[in-house]
Amino acid sequence: MVHVSIKLYVNETYPAFSLRIIGSPAVNLLVTDSSGTLLNFDLEDANLTVYTLGVSEVYVEYDTMNLTHKEGIVWSFAVDSPVRFRVILPWNATVVELSDAPLTVTTLQDDRIMLEMPEGSQNVSYVIPPGVTDLRYEALTAIAKAQEAILKAKAEGRIEGLEDAERLLTEARDSYERGDYLEAKQMALEAYDAAEKAKQPLTQMFTRYATWIMGVGVLTVVAAAVVLRIRRRRIERIFRRHPWLDEDEKNVLKILWIKGGAAFESDIRESLELPKTTVWRIVKKLESEGLVEIEKVQGRNYVRLRA
The missing domain is CATH 2.60.120 (Jelly Rolls)
Structure with missing residues (x-):
């Protein structure tokens, strides 16, 4: 797989321009201006037409297996x-x-x-030296597994000790970027273990102050628990009805669930530490499946779980 990045200077008075995609077919295609705003385009075979009125710089990114x-x-x-x-x-x-x-x-x-x-x-x-490719895959798998464990712990409210898991995951990603796949794998496995051992601090706090909770306070806790249970059942129901969703797609939905059902696309990227093109592709796919809706809020994509 080759990731292609193209920077073009265009005449901002022209309504559109066309170019031929190298290595077609292109997947995960993303076209933006210099500020990161998505531009409209049409793709037919290898011919890409981008609508650029008022734009002087265009960035085209995509993946291809044909180079x-x-x-x-x-x-x-x-x-x-x-x-x-x-x-x-x-x-x-x-x-x-x-x-x-x-x-x-x-x-x-x-x-x-x-x-x-x-x-x-x-x-x-x-x-590429023998073994590097296999080790790279193992490191990626371990990183994904650790990320899933951390998201699960957050969803369950097990945040005590989760800082260590997140720190180890960051170190694993840094090691992977440096090409040290062995260290990345080891760090990711430690991150997974730390996430699995994370505890729910509210349990002890609730026990300690249980006798202080009365009247409306009890009703508030019960109501919050009911809402959380309903929301959890909702996300579980989505997964059961859409078993073909991959892990990244499920993780995006989990982040939306954790954030109360809606979040900016940029916040999703930061939470999952995924590339902009990847999150944009996932969100657009989930929208086409009828699972989320996207609206523009102050020029940013706001993603909301559909009822």
Whole structure:
């Protein structure tokens, strides 16, 4: 899978412009202006038309599986580009063949290699050490499992000790970004254990002050418990009726449930630590399934669970 990012300068007096998508078909397609506002577009086969009146900069991002292929242990990235471009190789990758000499070679802060290649038909071949790919998958799986455990603990009110789990998960993500998949996996497993051991502090507090709760206070606690139970049944009912939802989609719905049924899309991204394109794609899919509705509030997407 290759993630493609394109930055374009356009004439803001033109109502639209078109370009051909490299590596079509494109998935997770996202088109925004320089402020991050989503732009309307039409995609037909590999032809992308973006409506840009009043916009001078356009950012296009998408994923594709049609720019790389593998023969034996050698991966190859091939593209015919009308302009010079940059390629960021996977972690620990070693270049074994280039169609042309790169214009520049840069080592990024996370130790990945970035090549700037000239325009034209270009090919970059590289190898990844044995075991790195499998370990990377194991680290990703462990991180996802830890994230699920943390969300579950929050939903159940088990927040005592959860700070350690969140800290370990952050360290796991940082290690993954650096390409240290072994450490990322270990940190994620520790985060999972910490989340599983998190306790509900309100239990002791309720016991300690139970004799103080009288009259309206009792009714308030009971009412809150009933509301929480109803909301929990609601989210569980959604999962039963839509068994095809993947974990990321379920997590978005859980965040909405935790936040009382609605949240800004940016808050969902921060809670799940997912890329902007991923959350936008998930929310649009959930909207098409009739599970959420989206409205604009001060120029931001406000996502609400549908009744």
